[in-house]
Amino acid sequence: MKKLLTGNEAIARGAYEAGIRYASAYPGTPSTEILENVATYKDNILAEWAPNEKVALESAIGASIAGARSLASMKHVGVNVAADALFTFAYTGVNGGMVLITADEPGQHSSQNEQDNRNYAKFAKIPMLEPSDSQESKDMVKTAIEISEEYDTPVLFRMTTRACHSKGIVECNDRQDVEIKDYEKNINKYMTVPAIARKLRVKVEKRMEKLLNFSNTTELNYFEWNDTKIGVIASGTAFRFAKEVFGDSVSYLKLGFTNPLPTEKIKEFGNKVDKIYIIEENDPYIEEQVKILGFDCYGKNLFPAYGEMTPDVIRKAVYGETKETLEYDKEKVVGRPPTLCAGCPHRGFFHQLGKRKNVMIAGDIGCYTLGFADPYNAMDFNICMGASISAGHGAQQVFNMKKTPDKRVVSVMGDSTFFHTGINSLIDVTYNKSNTVTVILDNRITGMTGHQENPGTGYTLQGMETPELDIEAFVKAAGIKNIVKIDPNDITAVKNALDWALSLDEASVIITRWPCVLKKFSKQDKEEFEDAFQSKYEVDDDTCIGCRACVRTGCPAISFDKKAKKSTIDLNQCVGCSVCSQVCPVKAIGKVEA
Ligand SMILES: Cc1ncc(C[n+]2csc(CCOP(=O)(O)OP(=O)(O)O)c2C)c(N)n1
Known part of the structure; x- marks a missing residue:
């Protein structure tokens, strides 16, 4: 069955198909719709809003320890809130598989900062997956859960705004019904007092060695061979953006599994191509590894370290030009900064x-x-x-x-x-x-x-x-x-x-x-609030003195006619909060007569 899904909807479908039983999140753009969609699978998954991201992750951790496949999702800054739990859960590992979805925001469309959460995977020493479109978003949830159970680790699943919100056709499958595993008390695995945690610390390093081998062999990291004059290494949506610009004129190393990075595949690629472009949003996460492996490459010296790596950003950096867009009269376009809605309390x-x-x-x-x-x-x-x-x-x-x-x-x-x-x-x-x-x-x-x-x-x-x-x-x-x-x-x-x-x-x-x-x-x-918003308000032109006190409430329903020097209220927008009528010094604003 095929469905047209956003990346966030696809993740929810992936959670359903992967046999996930418990999911928790705190909302935040661009991640919010993940749990809203997981919640629609009511018969199979218990989905909850937590009061914050730390609580969401901890709840999913508890569900995993108790034996269920579980998921937590949050926006990038949410992972800062949840990080304390994450770093130690990386030591204990899982019982039921557990995936943590981070939805990063290159370009800061709705965020107070722009942070590259790929660094968290490296920092916490856990594996990471980076889907580039809706199909991969769905498929990789299942892969993440399998990796989690096989390697006994939480998995970081890194989305970005474009992957979350753009739509693609997704081939869907049936749900894999997975029994909740038995829970057995196991102090040496879950009690992170120093004497035990020191041993777990060693386990984490051994696990990373095994995961490096996985990274070098998995098909999640693959080559696309074309002309070898230029080779592009990219992950996530940056890969799709690069393909839009270069098409089949260059070779690619497409990375879907990005912690640890596949050193052997990178070497093989680097030795076959003449010039390497690293196309990645925000930090030089891949670039640093490529340089450590001894390859010269074009990365942050050519592409910006902030904002989205859109096709035009790539074009401008490589060819010095952007694609033509439609011409329009910019004078006629009104700036519409965000504003409190009419009637906002x-x-x-x-x-x-x-x-x-x-x-x-x-x-x-x-x-x-x-x-x-x-x-x-x-x-x-x-x-x-x-x-x-x-x-x-x-x-x-x-x-x-x-x-x-x-x-x-x-x-x-x-x-x-x-x-x-x-x-x-x-x-x-x-x-x-x-x-x-x-x-x-x-x-x-x-x-x-x-x-x-x-x-x-x-x-x-x-x-x-x-x-x-x-x-x-x-x-x-x-x-x-x-x-x-x-x-x-x-x-x-x-x-x-x-x-x-x-x-x-x-x-x-x-x-x-x-x-x-x-x-x-x-x-x-x-x-x-039964009686709230029963009536709308209007301006009496004869009484209005044009002082604009009502305009200064910032209500988008109110406009001012400069010629007539009078205010007007758009009745389609007015919800009757009455703030404007209270600030009018001459009582020119009253309820609309029924
Ligand atoms: C750590 C973190 N999590 C989530 C968000 C996304 N976010 C921004 S504001 C907000 C909710 C605000 O709700 P409320 O405090 O009730 O204020 P309202 O918008 O209703 O006025 C959320 C979830 C964020 N910026 N940071």
Whole structure:
């Protein structure tokens, strides 16, 4: 049976066919749809969202030790969060096969950094597979699980955005039904106290030697012989990009198994071709090995070490030219930077926070990161998920040290981010007697990555009802005494909450609670927000004085007619959050009459 699948859908199909029984992940572009698709195989695979990547990997590790084939998936930066577990699991090895999927982001389309996670395979000393298209994405999951069980090791499976999101025709097979293995207690394998771990450390080196032999013999690493003047060595989508540019005019060493790299195959290739191009995205991972083997090659001296290695990037580097594209009138194309949606509950809050002077605003990652942009300008920095509260705490301690008590830090964070790694940071705030203001922007969903359930929403990934964890209870348990819960669309409530929090010389938490406008309400939310969004708002032209206070809320439903000097609201976009009507100084914005 053939299907048209994205790489992420293909991985899910591969997990099904490979007899995987348990899968866990935390969402993050470009990996999110992997688990969303695995979750559709409800009869065969238990698929779960974990609160963060470390928990996801650890859960998959537990499932493997208990005997099931398992999978964890995450975006590249998620592996940083999970790395602690990964490095030691590399020592113990598996019972049921286990594959860790890392979805890297050359080009940083939706990420705060660009890191080459191939280095993790080398660093943790585990085998790595790199599919280049959807068919390989599906097939290699099975191969990864087989390698994992045969060599007793977790396997890193490296995807990139193009491999995750582009579609290809995939030949699908039946599921291989694999019994869950028996679990037997085995201290010498799984108890990584130093005396045992030292022995496991040696085992890891021996395993790498065997894997080197595998790398040199497996068909996952293959030659494509054409003219031998130029030889290209490439892995992942970079191989597809190279083929698009060079076609059959050069020879290739295509690498699908990339840790350890196949030294013998590289030597054979290097000795047969006149000139070697290493085409790889980001770090000189293959290039360094080729150079160690004594071959001169063109790598990062010719191709960039950052961004995507698209066909045009390769063409430009090799031939000094790019392919012609359609000409169009660039004046007519309007720039559309990302913006908070009309009716986004983060708007009212940032509209007010941006007005505060003498505050440092510690940001975090989510839709609310857009609070940094015009017209709010309400964020000073963001680092990684969970960092706003802890980095904010560190900054506040320094302001306090400098005896500038008026300089205050406000840390902002979404609900999913709070469950991800925010809780630990809040514990740090109380434990170390900080006086930061923390704002948890609870929009009842993991918004930025496309509405994934989280521990606060009352549902699991596979649609089961589950207890909705109470953010306020966590905040109290973390020792915070000053807590207020507000509707972020109520401008006065936001203003009062900020005044109150900034007047205290102790830590405080403001929880804003209002659902993301794009969210399909869950049962609980329907009851709580039943009356929300009942009416839309319009501008009365006669009363409007053209002051643009409503425009400065940054709502994309509002536009300003420069000639008439009046604002207008696009009723197709307006969802009735009412923020604009509250900021209008002359009450020109009112509910649309039914
Ligand atoms: C370690 C890590 N994992 C995942 C992501 C991807 N990611 C960015 S923001 C976000 C979720 C934000 O949800 P929430 O905190 O609820 O804020 P919202 O977008 O709903 O405002 C995720 C999963 C990331 N950047 N870093």
